[in-house]
Amino acid sequence: xxxxxxxxxxxxxxxxxxxxxxxxxxxxxxxxxxxxxxxxxxxxxxxxxxxxxxxxxxxxxxxxxxxxxxxxxxxxxxxxxxxxxxxxxxxxxxxxxxxxxxxxxxxxxxxxxxxxxxxxxxxxxxxxxxxxxxxxxxxxxxxxxxxxxxxxxxxxxxxxxxxxxxxxxxxxxxxxxxxxxxxxxxxxxxxxxxxxxxxxxxxxxxxxxxxxxxxxxxxxxxxxxxxxxxxxxxxxxxxxxxxxxxxxxxxxxxxxxxxxxxxxxxxxxxxxxxxxxxxxxxxxxxxxxxxxxxxxxxxxxxxxxxxxxxxxxxxxxxxxxxxxxxxxxxxxxxxxxxxxxxxxxxxxxxxxxxxxxxxxxxxxxxxxxxxxxxxxxxxxxxxxxxxxxxxxxxxxxxxxxxxxxxxxxxxxxxxxxxxxxxxxxxxxxxxxxxxxxxxxxxxxxxxxxxxxxxxxxxxxxxxxxxxxxxxxxxxxxxxxxxxxxxxxxxxxxxxxxxxxxxxxxxxxxxxxxxxxxxxxxxxxxxxxxxxxxxxxxxxxxxx
Amino acid sequence: xxxxxxxxxxxxxxxxxxxxxxxxxxxxxxxxxxxxxxxxxxxxxxxxxxxxxxxxxxxxxxxxxxxxxxxxxxxxxxxxxxxxxxxxxxxxxxxxxxxxxxxxxxxxxxxxxxxxxxxxxxxxxxxxxxxxxxxxxxxxxxxxxxxxxxxxxxxxxxxxxxxxxxxxxxxxxxxxx
Ligand SMILES: Cc1cc2nc3c(=O)[nH]c(=O)nc-3n(C[C@H](O)[C@H](O)[C@H](O)COP(=O)(O)O)c2cc1C
Ligand code: FES
Numbered sequence: 004x005x006x007x008x009x010x011x012x013x014x015x016x017x018x019x020x021x022x023x024x025x026x027x028x029x030x031x032x033x034x035x036x037x038x039x040x041x042x043x044x045x046x047x048x049x050x051x052x053x054x055x056x057x058x059x060x061x062x063x064x065x066x067x068x069x070x071x072x073x074x075x076x077x078x079x080x081x082x083x084x085x086x087x088x089x090x091x092x093x094x095x096x097x098x099x100x101x102x103x104x105x106x107x108x109x110x111x112x113x114x115x116x117x118x119x120x121x122x123x124x125x126x127x128x129x130x131x132x133x134x135x136x137x138x139x140x141x142x143x144x145x146x147x148x149x150x151x152x153x154x155x156x157x158x159x160x161x162x163x164x165x166x167x168x169x170x171x172x173x174x175x176x177x178x179x180x181x182x183x184x185x186x187x188x189x190x191x192x193x194x195x196x197x198x199x200x201x202x203x204x205x206x207x208x209x210x211x212x213x214x215x216x217x218x219x220x221x222x223x224x225x226x227x228x229x230x231x232x233x234x235x236x237x238x239x240x241x242x243x244x245x246x247x248x249x250x251x252x253x254x255x256x257x258x259x260x261x262x263x264x265x266x267x268x269x270x271x272x273x274x275x276x277x278x279x280x281x282x283x284x285x286x287x288x289x290x291x292x293x294x295x296x297x298x299x300x301x302x303x304x305x306x307x308x309x310x311x312x313x314x315x316x317x318x319x320x321x322x323x324x325x326x327x328x329x330x331x332x333x334x335x336x337x338x339x340x341x342x343x344x345x346x347x348x349x350x351x352x353x354x355x356x357x358x359x360x361x362x363x364x365x366x367x368x369x370x371x372x373x374x375x376x377x378x379x380x381x382x383x384x385x386x387x388x389x390x391x392x393x394x395x396x397x398x399x400x401x402x403x404x405x406x407x408x409x410x411x412x413x414x415x416x417x418x419x420x421x422x423x424x425x426x427x428x429x430x431x432x433x434x435x436x437x438x439x440x441x442x443x444x445x446x447x448x449x450x451x452x453x454x455x456x457x458x459x460x461x462x463x464x465x466x467x468x469x470x471x472x473x474x475x476x477x478x479x480x481x482x483x484x485x486x487x488x489x490x491x492x493x494x495x496x497x498x499x500x501x502x503x504x505x506x507x508x509x510x511x512x513x514x515x516x517x518x519x520x521x522x523x524x525x526x527x528x529x530x531x532x533x534x535x536x537x538x539x540x541x542x543x544x545x546x
Numbered sequence: 547x548x549x550x551x552x553x554x555x556x557x558x559x560x561x562x563x564x565x566x567x568x569x570x571x572x573x574x575x576x577x578x579x580x581x582x583x584x585x586x587x588x589x590x591x592x593x594x595x596x597x598x599x600x601x602x603x604x605x606x607x608x609x610x611x612x613x614x615x616x617x618x619x620x621x622x623x624x625x626x627x628x629x630x631x632x633x634x635x636x637x638x639x640x641x642x643x644x645x646x647x648x649x650x651x652x653x654x655x656x657x658x659x660x661x662x663x664x665x666x667x668x669x670x671x672x673x674x675x676x677x678x679x680x681x682x683x684x685x686x687x688x689x690x691x692x693x694x695x696x697x698x699x700x701x702x703x704x705x706x707x708x709x710x711x712x713x714x715x716x717x718x719x720x721x722x723x
Contacts, residue, residue: 039690251685
């Protein structure tokens with residue numbers, strides 16, 4: 004057996020190597036920036052470095068998401084000694100300019116500068132995404148140089164499993180997959196479960212259509228997820244783990260597979276991790292396009308190679324899970340918080356956010372905003388702060404109409420509640436949910452019944468068909484919405500729709516059906532006039 | 547670890563397909579790597595679809611035999627998941643993102659316009675076999691919404707007319723993808 008990695012030596016070597024370069028240029032190579040042309044920009048910059056013989060002066064580093072996806076490709080130039088410059092909309096020409104003008108001639112390319120102190124960046128607080136856009140996700144050395152795997156080492160060598168669980172409990176961390184169940188309590192359940200074989204599953208299914216928080220963690224900081232999982236497994240006594248990734252994320256699968264191999268080689272996974280008695284194997288499993296597989300019992304069926312249909316709980320997975328053994332499912336973002344909690348302690352984490360919603364939350368900010376992209380903010384921040392300061396407000400002279408959170412399971416929040424703090428309980432009170440982190444802002448051109456219909460079409464397509472309320476109810480609700488949005492709905496339709504919403508919510512088997520009516524209920528609640536204006540018999544009744 | 551139907555141990559069947567089609571060797575290679583574990587069914591179907599482009603009945607039967615699973619179960623699993631297809635794809639593939647961000651920016655209109663132009667419904671292939679029109683849920687490039695992927699290349703900020711022009715250039719103007 005090879006010796007385990009010496010974290011401190013690797014970190015030192017990496018920092019030493021880095022200090023040889025007067026300049027280091029980090030270029031976002033995450034999906035959004037690649038779509039915007041980051042690949043060709045990188046090539047152009049590499050050629051410029053070669054042509055100008057600058058290979059000893061500047062190191063080009065591909066990184067993960069820098070956040071402001073709407074201005075990609077993004078580039079960050081660091082000068083030895085600390086000075087940092089950020090560039091946006093970096094076309095190949097601008098990239099070449101950055102090399103020639105800024106690196107070679109010390110003249111920044113003014114036209115493409117991005118102010119790093121703008122509210123978009125200044126209002127954020129990074130725990131989960133500390134490394135995204137900073138490290139090279141394909142190099143474990145890069146992760147280790149930024150303190151990576153030190154939390155695992157600390158847990159394995161200085162903490163008993165119960166102490167780790169206790170710190171997570173103190174942190175107040177709640178599941179980021181949508182439901183917000185206290186993570187520490189879930190860990191305690193698995194730790195207490197009887198059985199020789201216990202499983203841990205990282206839920207990377209990320210089904211909300213308009214969100215990519217978990218993908219960013221898996222692609223841009225895969226070792227962070229692995230470290231979080233290793234700590235979770237140690238704390239709870241799981242010896243086997245799976246990462247369930249949706250098939251639409253091939254890059255995440257590739258990155259994770261590689262990271263797992265490298266971690267094994269360095270004795271951070273496998274047998275006798277870091278020369279302790281702790282063993283863990285992690286395997287990646289791929290979905291095949293079914294939203295319901297994000298639900299934990301359906302997810303387990305899918306890992307077992309079956310149709311991904313949910314089942315009733317209890318028994319909860321921590322009692323009976325994969326192949327009948329106790330199993331714990333944690334969301335990817337939840338697990339990515341763990342290394343920071345172990346390193347800094349549970350009370351440090353609890354000091355961020357609000358008392359009942361601690362820590363930060365990552366959101367995929369999209370829709371009708373000046374700035375869109377991936378943001379991480381402390382819990383309790385107001386929606387207004389996110390929309391107006393981070394998002395930069397609504398473009399094209401239009402105004403804010405609603406923010407949608409929680410995707411097909413969530414709801415819309417209208418302008419009068421812009422000052423609501425973003426935390427689990429406040430959002431629920433407004434008829435929406437925190438959800439996994441999709442946050443879509445809509446301007447006054449958006450028609451709310453259309454939005455409801457969009458989400459209902461989604462739920463209808465994704466209903467797995469196992470229980471009748473959800474299978475038939477979603478079709479009925481969609482049919483009514485179709486009539487209403489095309490101007491043939493009646494007052495009776497609207498009444499039936501509201502009634503159906505209650506029935507489907509109360510009688511469906513799993514969370515998909517139970518929450519599918521939310522987008523309708525919340526839009527009817529806040530924008531009833533828009534529905535009524537579309538009804539055919541409105542005059543007759545109004546008169 | 548596996549839930550076997552008759553509790554018979556999984557074992558490697560004879561290699562290859564009677565037709566001698568070499569592509570089955572690639573499926574076999576995967577099956578060996580996962581030691582014919584039955585819970586690897588979904589992974590195996592992914593590999594088979596990568597190799598053949600789609601899952602024909604013949605391929606499904608082959609996988610069922612290799613994993614010692616009833617064909618009904620293999621078929622049931624394959625049809626449950628949306629990413630598995632049972633028809634040969636067209637020469638060109640146009641995927642329109644219909645995630646929420648793209649929806650808000652008019653993705654619906656793109657699907658309709660491209661569909662009308664080629665008389666093809668979302669999820670289907672045109673009768674002449676030249677275009678497969680697909681929808682996807684969030685391609686993770688919401689900042690570029692609405693997003694269309696044409697033969698593997700991502701295009702953002704498109705309106706319906708631009709999207710059709712793009713598809714026309716590839717399907718009518720260019721060669722094979
Ligand atoms: C229809 C449905 C879809 C879900 N999709 C996801 C998902 O994509 N990712 C996720 O982490 N949790 C999802 N969940 C929640 C999971 O069932 C589970 O609560 C969660 O993964 C637990 O992790 P957490 O406690 O860390 O949040 C979904 C639930 C339902 C009902
Ligand atoms: S919704 Fe289309 S890329 Fe995210």
